[in-house]
Amino acid sequence: MADTPIQRSVLVVDDEPDIRSLLTDLLTEEGYAVRTADTAAGAEAEIGKSLPDLVMMDVQLPDQDGIALLKQLKREQPELEVIVMTAFGGSSTAIKAMEHGAYDYVTKPFEIDDLLATLKRVFEHADMSHEVSALRLELGKNAAQRERIVGASKPMLEVFKLIGKVASADATVLVTGESGTGKELIAEALHRASKRNPHPLVKVSCAALPESLLETELFGHEKGSFTGAMTMRKGRFETANKGTIFLDEIGEMTLGTQTKLLRIIQEREFERIGSNVPIKIDIRVIAATNRNLSEEVEKGKFREDLYYRLNVIHIHMPPLRDRKDDIPLLVEHFLAKFRHAPNAIPTSITEEALSKLVNYDWPGNVRELENAIERAVVLARGNPITLEHLPFGDRREARDRARLADRRSRLEDEADAELEEAAAAEEAGSSSNGHAEGGSFKDQVATLEKQLIKEALDRAGGNRTKAAEELGIYRRLLYAKIKEYGLGE
Numbered sequence: 355m356a357d358t359p360i361q362r363s364v365l366v367v368d369d370e371p372d373i374r375s376l377l378t379d380l381l382t383e384e385g386y387a388v389r390t391a392d393t394a395a396g397a398e399a400e401i402g403k404s405l406p407d408l409v410m411m412d413v414q415l416p417d418q419d420g421i422a423l424l425k426q427l428k429r430e431q432p433e434l435e436v437i438v439m440t441a442f443g444g445s446s447t448a449i450k451a452m453e454h455g456a457y458d459y460v461t462k463p464f465e466i467d468d469l470l471a472t473l474k475r476v477f478e479h480a481d482m483s484h485e486v487s488a489l490r491l492e493l494g495k496n497a498a499q500r501e502r503i504v505g506a507s508k509p510m511l512e513v514f515k516l517i518g519k520v521a522s523a524d525a526t527v528l529v530t531g532e533s534g535t536g537k538e539l540i541a542e543a544l545h546r547a548s549k550r551n552p553h554p555l556v557k558v559s560c561a562a563l564p565e566s567l568l569e570t571e572l573f574g575h576e577k578g579s580f581t582g583a584m585t586m587r588k589g590r591f592e593t594a595n596k597g598t599i600f601l602d603e604i605g606e607m608t609l610g611t612q613t614k615l616l617r618i619i620q621e622r623e624f625e626r627i628g629s630n631v632p633i634k635i636d637i638r639v640i641a642a643t644n645r646n647l648s649e650e651v652e653k654g655k656f657r658e659d660l661y662y663r664l665n666v667i668h669i670h671m672p673p674l675r676d677r678k679d680d681i682p683l684l685v686e687h688f689l690a691k692f693r694h695a696p697n698a699i700p701t702s703i704t705e706e707a708l709s710k711l712v713n714y715d716w717p718g719n720v721r722e723l724e725n726a727i728e729r730a731v732v733l734a735r736g737n738p739i740t741l742e743h744l745p746f747g748d749r750r751e752a753r754d755r756a757r758l759a760d761r762r763s764r765l766e767d768e769a770d771a772e773l774e775e776a777a778a779a780e781e782a783g784s785s786s787n788g789h790a791e792g793g794s795f796k797d798q799v800a801t802l803e804k805q806l807i808k809e810a811l812d813r814a815g816g817n818r819t820k821a822a823e824e825l826g827i828y829r830r831l832l833y834a835k836i837k838e839y840g841l842g843e
């Protein structure tokens with residue numbers, strides 16, 4: 355005869371009688387011993403009587419916030435597994451629940467099979483110790499900001515849960531996804547949810563600068579390390595010490611810089627340019643790219659060892675077309691963000707227009723949606739948004755628009771970086787002196803500028819108006835630059 359299996363006990367805490375009876379029936383049938391409570395106080399009383407193996411609790415209880423109860427339970431009984439249930443998927447509670455050691459976070463209505471599979475896993479892993487993150491006091495403080503990552507679709511909930519699980523670890527995170535999917539927001543959320551929160555989150559776009567400038571930017575330089583380096587300058591890694599560094603567009607980093615980065619990640623140590631004194635840093639690295647890095651590795655453009663070092667934890671942002679459930683929520687979010695006047699109530703949207711937005715395939719993802727709503731709010735001037743306020747022509751036009759938006763944001767980053775670099779060069783006493791590698795600062799900027807303009811002209815088939823628009827600069831300026839660089843054939 356087989357051994358009698360141990361009967362596992364589950365405490366269901368929910369103020370909705372329907373949920374209590376649904377779960378009681380379901381779990382009893384599956385062989386679990388089920389008890390119920392309808393308040394946090396009731397749950398504590400039940401737990402006082404005897405400790406269950408698992409608590410399944412709603413996040414909104416009549417007498418106490420579910421997260422507060424979760425915190426308390428995990429503090430008193432770290433081994434107790436808790437599944438948090440909610441009727442409203444939101445990034446903030448999902449992240450918080452996982453941060454405070456919930457085993458999982460599930461949304462109602464339940465997918466019965468998923469739920470049972472989750473329960474099985476809880477008990478299979480019951481003896482595995484779960485890392486219970488330390489209580490962090492500043493949690494509530496950023497609640498409003500956290501809420502900024504909007505999403506309740508299944509793939510987004512997985513993302514939120516993962517953030518909650520990994521935020522407190524120092525492991526390197528690689529965020530991938532198409533342009534405009536929210537990779538930078540994820541990096542911000544990871545930093546905010548981590549213990550490094552009081553320290554800086556420093557962002558560097560690896561695409562914005564040529565190699566030698568990027569290296570100065572990242573590692574800093576010693577006084578006199580190259581002509582014009584009149585003062586020592588700290589790099590971004592040093593500035594980010596104790597905090598997080600966000601290396602955006604890591605796929606654009608050259609192999610040479612990749613080697614230096616690998617060393618920092620492995621040894622948490624680097625030298626300023628022109629120095630051989632190693633500097634120790636305590637830092638968490640988050641990298642993002644819209645490229646497929648494993649393909650880049652195969653092509654020999656990305657170091658395999660660096661790829662594995664970065665890819666310790668991988669968060670993939672699904673494209674918006676694969677999570678259409680999120681579109682109405684995002685629309686609502688952006689309508690509130692772009693009110694037509696500061697104190698106006700958010701503009702509304704007709705059913706027809708909303709369904710058009712839901713059915714569109716969003717090549718530019720959330721960024722494109724955000725731009726579309728901003729434009730529609732302006733055009734509608736406080737009236738409900740209708741089809742005529744939406745920008746859809748044919749698909750190619752939309753792709754071009756997305757690319758344009760993308761290009762603009764890159765240009766903005768580049769401009770920021772240039773300004774900073776110029777300021778630094780000025781601080782160093784000269785902006786026209788030679789630079790160690792690759793020519794003077796001005797020369798490098800000019801080279802980059804020329805290349806960007808040439809590319810834009812090529813893409814626009816020589817149409818200068820189009821190229822200027824794509825570059826986001828005035829046509830007159832473009833003409834002047836074409837002349838300056840002799841691009842006018």
Ligand SMILES: Nc1ncnc2c1ncn2[C@@H]1O[C@H](COP(=O)(O)OP(=O)(O)OP(=O)(O)O)[C@@H](O)[C@H]1O
Nearest residue numbers: 502503504532533534535536537538539644720721
């Ligand atoms: N889930 C979301 N909720 C609210 N806003 C979002 C969300 N995802 C993206 N956004 C907004 O969309 C815009 C683009 O997001 P973000 O810059 O993070 O994308 P990205 O993936 O880094 O894009 P790129 O690869 O082009 O740099 C931002 O304005 C961001 O605030």
Ligand SMILES: [Mg+2]
Nearest residue numbers: 537538602642
């Ligand atoms: Mg980005």
